[in-house]
Amino acid sequence: MAAIVTIRHARRDDVGVIVRMLADDPLGHARERIEDPLPPAYFRAFEAAESASYIQLVVAEEGGAVVGCLQLCILPGLSSQGAWRALIEDVRVATHCRSRGIGEQLVQWAVAQARARGCKLVELFTHNTRIDAQRFYKRLGFQPSHVGMTLRF
């Protein structure tokens, strides 16, 4: 059954469920630390994102439960005739809620925001191993035009 979700800005009390979604994933599992209480770095990151006018950290809510998340950055740049660009990051849908259109509603919300803010380009990185994600983004009109290169410290 297709989900009807509300997309709203994340609140501090959503941080726990967002982090659990980030961790509930083969790649994220090794990178996150699910403890009670959560490491304070997650709350500091939430506060930094919340106070940044160029970032929107949002969640998808269904029946009062948070079932997805996405971070959207709107960034200026000189290239493409001084076009603003949007960067989508940290897209997750809760495991038990997948294949019901929630990710699509999140990404389409972000694309609509990017358009409304005058962006000419939306960019995102998806790990080489996330073949399903790449198919999903292609279906929404994204092209696998670039190599996403990363350096981790």
Add this chain to the structure above:
Amino acid sequence: MAAIVTIRHARRDDVGVIVRMLADDPLGHARERIEDPLPPAYFRAFEAAESASYIQLVVAEEGGAVVGCLQLCILPGLSSQGAWRALIEDVRVATHCRSRGIGEQLVQWAVAQARARGCKLVELFTHNTRIDAQRFYKRLGFQPSHVGMTLRF
């Protein structure tokens, strides 16, 4: 001969030479508009980047001439234990100055900035056709770990 460059923040009077570097490229050529005067959108983008605390738009200067540019964004995020991440964009070296280590000095400057600002990750997009750029970034320690997906309006 290896170049010794000064890396400094871009100024408004650098916009023309930056845009010419962005345009002097098979991909950039079709995207930029080199006119005299330059379209005002470039200056608006410069002002937006200059006033954003999370962005550093820098140039490499050699003997008083601007010979390269790079934009660095430092962004918060919840993933990877609330790690700050850096996004490198719009890296260019003037055609007549290539293969002299200028791009490397720009990128190493950005990586050092990212470390100094506490980032755990540096990300960048490079077009699938830029095989030389991919080799260059691999030499500097970047992994081609992701697919960079884009949607242009």
